[in-house]
Amino acid sequence: FLDISVKWTTQETALPKYLHYDPVTSRQLMCDQCPPGTYVKQHCTATKKTECAPCPDQYYAEDWNNNDECQYCNIVCKELQYVKQECNSTQNRVCECTEGRYLELEFCIRHTECPPGFGVVQPGTPESDTICQRCPEGFFSNETSSEAACKKHTNCSALGHKIALNGNAVRDNVCHENTDASAQKCGIDVTLCEEALFRFAVPEKLTPNWLNVLTDGLPGTKINTENIERIKQKHSSQEQMFQLLKLWKQQNKEQDMVKKVMQDIDLCENSILKYIGQANLTFEHLNILMASLPGKKVRKEDIQHTMKLCKPTEQILKLLNLWRIKNADQDTIKALTHGLKHLKAYHFPKKPIQSLKKVVKLLHSFKMYQLYQKLFFEMIGNQVQSVKKRCV
Ligand SMILES: *[C@@H]1O[C@H](CO)[C@@H](O)[C@H](O)[C@H]1NC(C)=O
Ligand SMILES: *[C@@H]1O[C@H](CO)[C@@H](O)[C@H](O)[C@H]1NC(C)=O
Ligand SMILES: *[C@@H]1O[C@H](CO)[C@@H](O)[C@H](O)[C@H]1NC(C)=O
Ligand SMILES: *[C@@H]1O[C@H](CO)[C@@H](O)[C@H](O)[C@H]1NC(C)=O
Numbered sequence: 430f431l432d433i434s435v436k437w438t439t440q441e442t443a444l445p446k447y448l449h450y451d452p453v454t455s456r457q458l459m460c461d462q463c464p465p466g467t468y469v470k471q472h473c474t475a476t477k478k479t480e481c482a483p484c485p486d487q488y489y490a491e492d493w494n495n496n497d498e499c500q501y502c503n504i505v506c507k508e509l510q511y512v513k514q515e516c517n518s519t520q521n522r523v524c525e526c527t528e529g530r531y532l533e534l535e536f537c538i539r540h541t542e543c544p545p546g547f548g549v550v551q552p553g554t555p556e557s558d559t560i561c562q563r564c565p566e567g568f569f570s571n572e573t574s575s576e577a578a579c580k581k582h583t584n585c586s587a588l589g590h591k592i593a594l595n596g597n598a599v600r601d602n603v604c605h606e607n608t609d610a611s612a613q614k615c616g617i618d619v620t621l622c623e624e625a626l627f628r629f630a631v632p633e634k635l636t637p638n639w640l641n642v643l644t645d646g647l648p649g650t651k652i653n654t655e656n657i658e659r660i661k662q663k664h665s666s667q668e669q670m671f672q673l674l675k676l677w678k679q680q681n682k683e684q685d686m687v688k689k690v691m692q693d694i695d696l697c698e699n700s701i702l703k704y705i706g707q708a709n710l711t712f713e714h715l716n717i718l719m720a721s722l723p724g725k726k727v728r729k730e731d732i733q734h735t736m737k738l739c740k741p742t743e744q745i746l747k748l749l750n751l752w753r754i755k756n757a758d759q760d761t762i763k764a765l766t767h768g769l770k771h772l773k774a775y776h777f778p779k780k781p782i783q784s785l786k787k788v789v790k791l792l793h794s795f796k797m798y799q800l801y802q803k804l805f806f807e808m809i810g811n812q813v814q815s816v817k818k819r820c821v
Contacts, residue, residue, distance in 0.1 A: 460473035
């Protein structure tokens with residue numbers, strides 16, 4: 430008994446109470462409150478506990494209370510609102526603005542749309558408006574939207590493209606695919622055959638004026654003085670003629686005479702490709718090969734890049750081309766000849782060594798000399814010949 434009565438007492442005291450004047454006993458009584466969803470139907474007396482009754486329909490009581498009646502469900506959803514929660518005995522009706530709107534001063538207002546140049550940092554809710562922010566550096570928004578955040582500018586270089594038009598806050602970067610052949614393709618600017626041919630034409634001793642004499646003698650579109658001066662300034666005398674012929678060839682590609690010589694050069698190049706095409710060298714091999722060349726070295730990154738861009742058959746040629754660019758005044762064919770002597774020591778596969786030796790041989794062959802003669806005797810005439818004679 431004792432046990433139960435104690436429990437009863439604790440429970441009793443835990444419930445919320447209210448003070449009530451009992452007119453019968455003229456005393457202040459502590460009555461129990463009524464739980465949410467109910468109201469006080471009869472106050473407690475000295476002998477009776479509080480009598481609670483449920484709220485009638487459309488009335489509610491949210492908390493413990495000692496009210497004589499429940500509250501009326503007085504919230505009415507307005508235009509542009511919907512009933513989020515219907516009224517029940519413990520809660521008033523809950524209304525909310527329809528999708529895309531928020532409540533401000535009793536009105537459901539459309540969420541702000543961030544204009545171009547601005548992006549959404551916090552989308553609107555039924556209670557709050559959108560928060561917009563000016564797109565930071567490197568981001569853009571080209572739309573009016575209550576949802577879209579600023580987007581990152583497209584990274585053109587990551588796509589292997591160039592930026593054609595820089596983006597800003599309202600515009601994305603415009604990329605364009607590299608049309609620059611050397612960037613897109615393997616891009617060998619001077620082939621070994623051309624180099625061999627042009628080098629045949631370089632006299633061993635040079636007079637100060639020889640470049641102008643040669644230029645005058647070349648048929649087709651003349652190379653302008655500006656370019657000649659540029660070549661003279663930038664390159665050593667050995668290299669000058671080489672550069673001049675390269676430029677002349679570029680300018681006169683469409684001329685029949687030049688085309689004929691070019692056909693012969695193509696034949697030469699096909700032979701070289703036939704030799705080298707078999708090589709199928711790994712990165713290690715190419716690395717060793719390039720390391721064996723004298724002068725400034727082609728970097729490993731360039732070798733990797735070349736392997737990505739160039740067909741296997743073109744890789745060696747491209748790397749030699751890169752070496753040539755790095756060592757502007759040097760003779761690639763001589764360098765290759767030099768390198769080949771050292772390769773055996775590095776356990777370099779025999780077959781490619783043999784192929785490369787054949788290439789070197791071809792480039793020094795009588796055929797090349799014939800080609801040279803065709804170019805400089807038949808085409809250009811005796812002028813260069815006389816230059817050469819005078820120089821030698
Ligand atoms: C009234 O609605 C609310 C919200 O849905 C709910 O939590 C509560 O339990 C409901 N009350 C009753 C008595 O059903
Ligand atoms: C916004 O930019 C994107 C990506 O550049 C483009 O596809 C879209 O057409 C642009 N929209 C407008 C409205 O300019
Ligand atoms: C673009 O991409 C490249 C390579 O993935 C990276 O190095 C560079 O930092 C990027 N640029 C920007 C602006 O994100
Ligand atoms: C080159 O070597 C790779 C791997 O060793 C092989 O898959 C490929 O077929 C070879 N290519 C040629 C042309 O021999």
